[in-house]
Amino acid sequence: MLEPIGLSRQDETVYEVLVRRVHATVAELALDSQLPVPATRRSVRSLVSLGLAVRSTGRPVTYAAVSPDSALEAVLRERERALHDVRSHISGLMDLYRAATRFVNPGELVEVVSGRDDVNRRWAQLQQSTRTQVRGFDRPPYATVEEHTQPNPVELELLKRGVAYRVIYDSTVLTLPGWLANVTIGIQHGEQARVASDLPMKLAVFDDRIAIIPLLRPGDNTLTASYVIHPSPLLDALVALFETLWERSMQVRLPAHGGSLGSLEQTGDELSAEEAKLLTLLAAGATDKSAGRALGWSERTVQRHVTRLMQRFGAQTRFQIAMEATRRGWI
Template sequence: MLEPIGLGDADEAIYDALVRRTRATVPELAQDAHSSLPVTRRVVRTLVGLGLATRTAGRPSRYVVVPPDRAIEAVLREREAALRDTRRHIGTLMEIYRASTRFAHPGELVEVITGRGEVNERWGRMQQDIRVQMRGFDRPPYAAPRGASDSNEVELGLLGRGVKCRVVYDKSAIELPGRIDDIELGMRHGEQARIDGDVPMKLAIADDRLAIIPLMRPGDPALTASYLIHPSPLLDALIALFEAVWTRSVPVRLGSAGGSAEPGELSAAEAKLLMLLASGATDKAAGRALGWSERTVQRHATKLMTRVGAQTRFQIAMEATRRGWI
């Protein structure tokens, strides 16, 4: 029971004997605890050092137990203070570690992971280790048959653990049927999503310590290769790239849950359409994403222009920005 304060089983037996006697010599404690004299002498010195006992003057020396509640609580406070100092020191050690690994072994800073099983294992381990933030670029192609939405369960798990998730979706990703609904599901659980007209690659960044770039060609049935980027100037560049694209991209906002909206608010349909128009989607692409005909897209776009007093699609985006809709 007292291992957390540095006492093993043999030490605790001698301490228990002293607590029962309250005052005792080394031979008396050795007899009670069925221990040798050398071991008992070592243990009582440890007890005095921890503040659990005091030594009296005179011959033979006697050891007096300090009231356990006061003594053990004091030891625990010291241990807790030491643990806090150690935790603070972790940050300093990590800075030294990152600085040492950035250039010491440049050949190990980028790993090429091949094989479906190995890629999945490293990707899963990377996600389990995320503590603060996941950042990512999402764009086709996706693995068949449901690659566009397979990541949602994993992301929902991260969000449930309190991890901050920020994702920039390529315009071509949200044009896929049902993809907007998948994105909205993540957002309702806390994901922050944006859309860009030209996301440069697939990318996931775990905190500031690791990134993975999946390698997948159109038509590939599964993801079988990836680059794994360790702390390095390259990882710093990928983080900077993500932040630059995030800043320029269009925020995705959730409209009202129902089919209609209160005055001054966007309906769910209007929010989706506005998001697509602001990202540069054509009427055909917007219709494919929403399950509408081109004519329906044009009709809703015209209503939206009338509502905000815009003459062009560009003015819709400007007015939506002014109103805080995007």
Template sequence: MLDALIALGLSELDGQVYSALVVAPKATVEELSEACGVPVQHCCKSLTRLTQQGMATRTSTDRDRYLAVAPEAALGTLIAHREAELHTARTEMQRLMDLFREASQFTDPARSVEVLTGGEAIVQRLEHLTGASQHEVRGFDCPPYIQELGANLPRQRQQLKSGVRFRTVFDRDALAWPGRLENEILVSVQDGEEARVRPALPMKMIISDDRMAIIPISFGDRVLDAAYVIHPSTLLQALNALFEAEWARAVPLQAAIGTVQESSEPDADHRKLLPLLAAGLTDESIARSLGWSARTTQRRLQTLMRELGAGTRFQAGMAARERGWI
């Protein structure tokens, strides 16, 4: 037990005194001094330190006698402090590694790709990536998930408040994942995240600024407990371009929510409009083709685009194709 206490930051003497007090409750300084084989003066100073750290306390009936605070509480605090210190150290290590990779990307191209193994390591790097972003976080979101539902919301909310932009393209399966839409996705959108939806995404991915991306390593249809970390390189530039292409083709979230279920068939007017819209005809040409007035044509086009949740003709065509309308 003594080695474990020393590993948590206690001195050897304090570890000895606390261990002795655990097995000898209500002991006096003299009794503890004898049990540990140390001078009374040293033992008294150790008890003072243990009391200040919340690991020991005087008895209520006799102030000359001491009790050990339950190890679960006393050591739990020490463990929490040490874990916080280790987390800070890992974060600093990752920051320095980012700088190291950036400086050596031309002299050692192999360092542009890193492999993470283990769910804990991946989650920790994702947290670091989100927290260290200064301008924008972009991502492809699709099941399965390694983080608990809503675990990243506080960190993301803080980043949004500081001015970091978040853009996410969600796979339609992400909207159907139990509890995720209502308890996480819509909450993030309310906080300021920009969200769009695609029927299917090529991969799960998150990109921080233009300096780092994380994508899972998969084998067939199975996602392994490992991930690639992509540092500044041609590959990262390609992932940036892939995100922007999917973002341009995606449908805004609010319009896509209703399409998680089977979409209804277009009405007769929409069936007439869609092929002409997909062919790139102007409003005037569509009006002439269908024998509608300009006002009627514009009104029906606006109704169609609103139903599809599209802001442009291109998005309307893509959304209609995804619904199987054309």
């Protein structure tokens, strides 16, 4: 159990014996540990160097265990400082690596992954290797048969670990069954989602170190190959493109509280869950038909609720609805 802080199994055995005895000579520790005296002496020296034991000045020489809570905590803090220094060093090495690989072996800066299974496998692998954030453009077609009917399990796990996800969805996904429910789950777990029209491509950027772009030809309706972009000016350009479109896209905001269809008739300033979803879809450019498909409503039901929103806000047009919702900070 104590190997991660620098103790060998032999050292840990001797330490546990010393903790039980509190005070002991090397010979006593060797007897209880069933280890040779020279090996026990080496372990005791390791314990002293780590601050887990202290040596007496009298004769015979005895050793005493330091209180495990304070001693082990001190060792852990030292290890954490050392790991922090290592991470800082890695960051510096990565800066050197990125600078060097921009112009050396340019043919290795773009990798091609072929085959639907290999694309999915690499996509999951790149997500799992992310330390800080994933940024992406999301639009059809997809490499998985589920499309947006099921949440991305890797994303949900990484969100729990504190990895940020910022995703811009193309407005074409609004017509996909299950998209709204899927994105709602992501947002509830911490995903930051926005919607934009006419995204130029599918894209995922992992930290600032690597990106993946699907290889699609006009008319393709399945994703079977992708480019993997390594550190290079091309990767820098993709990051800059994402940040530019992020600023121009519309945020998807979904309230945490529930709601029912009847709540669309309520008065006051509180926004129901269904109103928030409908306003988000309409502001993202969804037609009545696609909004109804996303919400599970008929086109006529969408039109009826839009009319009620116009009456509620005193608006004459959908544009005025969007303006009023923006003014109130709802979209």
